[in-house]
Amino acid sequence: MILLKDVRWSYQESGTPAVDGLDLHVRRGETVVLCGPSGSGKSSALRLMNGLIPHFHDGKLDGEVRVVGEPVTELAQVGRVTGTVLQHPRRQFFTDAVDTELAFALENFGTPSQQIRDRVGEVVADFGLSELSGRLRELSGGQQQRVACAAAVTHEPPLVLLDEPTANLSPQGIADLTGILRHLKELGATLVIAEHRLHYLRTVADRIVVLHSGRAEREWTSAEFPGLTDEILRREGLRSLNAPERTGAPPISAHGPSVAPGENPAEGGVGVAGGKAAGGAADTPSAEGSGVALRGLRCVMRGRTILDIAEAHLPSGAITAVTGPNGVGKTTLARVLAGLQRHSGRVLLDGRPLHRSRRQRETAIVMQDVQRQLFTDSVRSELRLGAVPEQAERAATVLDELGLDGLGDRHPLALSGGQQQRLVVAAARLSGRRVVIFDEPSSGVDRRHLRSMTRTMREVAEGGAVVVLISHDADLLELAADRELRLRPAC
Amino acid sequence: MTSIDPRPGTSVLPARASVPQRPLARRTLDPRTAVVILLAASITIMAPGGVWFVPAALVVGLLLALSEGAYRRALGLPLAAGLAAAVTYLLPLAVRSPVVGLFAVMAGFTLRLVAVGGIAAHLINTISPPRLTAALRAARIPSVFTVSGAVMLRFVPTIVAEAQAVRDAMRLRGLGGVAAMLRHPVQSIEYFTVPLMASSLRAAEDLSASALLRGLGSQTRPTAMHPPRFGLADAVAGSVVMLLAAATVLWRSAR
Known part of the structure; x- marks a missing residue:
């Protein structure tokens, strides 16, 4: 043939x-x-x-x-x-x-x-x-x-x-x-x-x-x-031939029509439980208030309720996976968190209500198609763009940490897909964003890159950010997710 | 997720499955009729003295909107036209100033655009790119135009979606606002166009690869699943348009 x-x-x-x-x-x-x-x-x-x-x-x-x-x-x-x-x-x-x-x-x-x-x-x-x-x-x-x-x-x-x-x-x-x-x-x-x-x-x-x-x-x-x-x-650098066995990360404290039922801590009045983050901030009771809280969040598009979350808490210092079937509102939630989507209800960061425009300044998204978010003509200037002054001098260190050392003068569009993704992550780290969202970061990624991706997310979380991971990839979820918010169709 | 279970023994493959229905296509105009009406309206209305034909075009636009059940457009079209007509003809009578005169001229053009736009909106909403391409092929338009037209129609929504995504990404990097645009206009355009081109090119590559592999632009003369055919709707639309045009000519000569 x-x-x-x-x-x-x-x-x-x-x-x-x-x-x-x-x-x-x-x-x-x-x-x-x-x-x-x-x-x-x-x-x-x-x-x-x-x-x-x-x-x-x-x-x-x-x-x-x-x-x-x-x-x-x-x-x-x-x-x-x-x-x-x-x-x-x-x-x-x-x-x-x-x-x-x-x-x-x-x-x-x-x-x-x-x-x-x-x-x-x-x-x-x-x-x-x-x-x-x-x-x-x-x-x-x-x-x-x-x-x-x-x-x-x-x-x-x-x-x-x-x-x-x-x-x-x-x-x-x-x-x-x-x-x-x-x-x-x-x-x-x-x-x-x-x-x-x-x-x-x-x-x-x-x-x-x-x-x-x-x-x-x-x-x-x-x-x-x-x-x-x-x-x-x-x-061989290959993924497993057996279906990934997901033990499942502990669910975050959440309830509402869009939240899939399960051993939901909110129903039992339990707070966040321990996850994979070694000694992460979210594990300590004092960290309960830090992170993003959603109150009465509702998103309606063309008369259809896409997302309806009565209450949820996404802790800082941990990786929270947002999961659920295709079309259930995961991307909509990411857009709400980033202040890109109109909605009713409130979004609070560390206990303070945050308006949409303010959220845009506190959030970074690593998109699935990263070319959409590379704006300048060199890796170095990409990092300088939007970096907070006290972080700017860390540019070389961050590049080194993410395996991008020696590429400072390269055009971002000339990098490989994985390198482009890491560059966007580096820019997010230097801009000191409190919420960093990874949207399906592992599509087309082999086993080795899966681990380096997890390491990157872990480092961002350890810096105190609220890391949100939107993914279907059971291999990645098993490696990275500390907490899980499982969504279901709102209506 | 809906269920499919094409495992051995569970798949149902009927000997002669039902032919897909085309509920909208039967009731709407043949694309050739719609294109001819749109072209005739555009040329007539945009020509000198064309404003006489605006009411007729508005009636056509209104009837087309009602025929497809687009009641918001059926309501909005006369309202927008009424507003533009008021600014064109009534405002200069009430306020005599050069600025108002300028507004009146602009509103006059808007009025003509609204009249043509009503018909164009019907065409865009009811005629899918494949139907349009099939109709243009049936009208013996060379494939160099039909293929490139189809690709263009297909790609416009992709570019719009990519542009929205790039705009979102700019807002998150603090590059979006009006202030930034005014301070550094050239740089803002660069920040917008470079990623837009990069991501659109990638999308275009997948689309053209898939289309070429499925025979788009090949030497074979293409056929159509539903060959375009004129029907009762076309006869009714043609008669109404002719009647309105004749009425307009009579009205004009009577004045």
């Missing part, structure tokens, strides 16, 4: 090859998982298979690439035999409704109208999409990914390629996707999945191929999966 023979590829803008002597043979009907540390060439390997390399990205290609027995000559040709699902489904949608999105490829490939209608009807029923009547952009992440998978296979390609499809999915979304993959496999599709999270693929994959520096270094068949210990995977 796919043959890559001694393939070398360098992107035009980069000196080092992204793929360097890659040999890979994927047989018809097989499900192959490509994994490896960040930057090991997983996405580039997929791009070789769907022709985006070299027909969309510029660079230098050597070696032999054959897809369904043919060399890749143009994108539309390979597009007929492949379906591609990217990390962000929202970004790949071309229309704003389920049926038009499913019809898109068939229309472009010149399929007769009646056939398109029949096939779209089949896929809608097959993927359980009939109840998704709203606009695509208003669906939850899991629902969007389901539509993206359906849209990738409507033209019945024999080969489906998925690039980190779970990066933005909740555990429920991942369970749904696993079902879809199993179903595609049943239908006889060949699947190639580039992924960091491996646990959900344990029962789906026929083979796991580990890439390092752009070449296949190791390979395990499904018969060998049971023998793969966590230690072996850790050595």
